[in-house]
Amino acid sequence: MARTDFDFDKAGNETLKTIRERHSVRRFTEEDVGDDLIRQLLDAANRAPSAENRQSWRFLVVRGRKKEALAALASKRAAGFPRPASVLLRMAARTISAAPVVIAVANTGDLIRHGREVFRIESGETRDFFRTMEIQSSAAAVENMLLAAASLGLGAVWLGILFLIKDEVLELLGEPNGEFMAVVPVGRPALATSGPKKRPLAAVIKEIE
Template identity: 60%
Template structure:
């Protein structure tokens, strides 16, 4: 293929951006990113995700929370949490993603599996898969619109505090995604060759 498809080009260009300028993200652009996230596939079309937009003073408080908690962890984890705090602080807008548990409730009632633990684990896994697809849509939409973004999965280490801060204490932590204009141009890390990670069964 001599010319790459625009969607495939966006996928290739997407990489984690951790430092941002203070240029704001317009409400129109933010809505476009959120709409793309909401179009992700979800098990039983339950869309059992919640997007929490954090800006202004609340964003500053979230960054401070992460920074303070970083001191309670070993060196490597602490460094990643401090880096996450800086990303949150410098981005003009942060979108947190939480799983609501609605798919778990819906699926458990619908399938009526005898083993309650298997049922819970089955639908929780599908809920995570669905929200992961939504987060990836968000990252790709941000890239397509000229923004940088990063999936701060390390905040899982303090997930209960983050969820309580967000007012989503009954949900399950999925992601925190700072979005904004990259402080400088950069390229992502080199990926392993595709043929290294592919197996074929005939």
């Protein structure tokens, strides 16, 4: 790997600064987050790379009574799971309830339906391939959304635990044919927190020549 002594982060690179500073936020103030800010997050998410540029994500912006119903659903269903899933579901319910806005991400499965024609693959099992591409594309959109939130001084967290009750979540949000990707509560951070420590870079790099 080419090494450089130049520190882009210290040199004021805003993107790298946002990446470094982003961390999951699970507690919010009561302050609302206006539609203009939410639109910025969705625009950032919609600009993510996606397989075949399909953009087969759907962003469901949830507020008010539906948001409370989502929190109540997570809280009610928590009892049916062993720890730590039940603890995480209850925590997710509290975070959803505290956030002024929740953005759920569902995938339409467009590439799964049309992938064979697009890639002209006739034989073999391709569903895994297309489904993986869809999930990775939606994940890129979620990460863009989290980074945009951090850059705007907002807090957000990716709640994957709701996958355990995905059918009920999608039904509640009126997207029964979508595939559950993520639920992201968004708000103003209640506390000045920092994220957990990351493994050192050296522990995750293998150099191959």
